[in-house]
Amino acid sequence: MTIAHSAMRRTLVRARLVLATPGTLTQQRRRAVAFELQWLVEFILHHHAGEDREIYPNLPADDPLARDLIRRMGEEHEVIHPPMDVLTDVAGRFADGRASASEVLAAITALEAPLLSHLAREEREAMPLVSRSVTHARWHEMERRAWVDDLSPAQRAAYGLWLVDSQTPDDAAIIMANVSKVQELALKAIFGGSYRRRRRRAWGGTPADAVPALSIEQQAAWPTPVSR
Secondary structure: OHHHHHHHHHHHHHHHHHHOOHHHOOHHHHHHHHHHHHHHHHHHHHHHHHHHHHHHHHOOOOOHHHHHHHHHHHHHHHHHHHHHHHHHHHHHHHHOOOOOHHHHHHHHHHHHHHHHHHHHHHHHHHHHHHHHHOOHHHHHHHHHHHHOOOOOHHHHHHHHHHHHOOOOHHHHHHHHOOOOHHHHHHHHHHHHHHHHHHHHHHHOOOHHHHOOOOOHHHHHHOOOOOOO
16 A cells, blocks of 8 residues: 555656756657656546455444544545546646646646545554454455456556556565566566656656655655646
8 A cells, every 4th residue: 555655656746846847848758747647647546446445345344443534535535536637637738738837736736635645644544454453365355356356467567567666675576576476577578668668758867767656754855846
């Protein structure tokens, strides 16, 4: 969960840095950044759907803390989704020159307001509750059903490469532990090159390229431009 969240925060910070540097915004870069933002929205939607379907319904319903947390998580999902729709629309218009970088930055700010606090609440409140009430084996089963089983092999590859991008070695190993060594080699050989090109088109040659996956504290401290 925290690995996925750190990847979300990484993409938001990267986008802010590139959007605030007009000299780097070629037409190709605009399309690439728009793609990354729309990809992020799709990832969050998939992530939330898995939580709503497989994670929160399996927390102990007889625990008042769990019941309250499940209610709050659902309410927060509902608040997060409208600004994601706005960001998807603005990013699409930005890709073909019909929206400005400032408009995209404003849409990112509007999404971050509910999203970042929600991610922090999940990490600080929901995950400790899961740790107390769900075994490791049960968690892995829930995780697989929530976020893996409904993906095609190509989607699994794309999600996996995006997740491990600039993670710590330990966190990358957690993601790759879900595949065999042979599968890992095949994944990198078949899909690794296309992901590296995608990453380079969006972030290459800019300060965004050096932004790692970010914890709550790292994201809060990272110097990023605000919407103008």
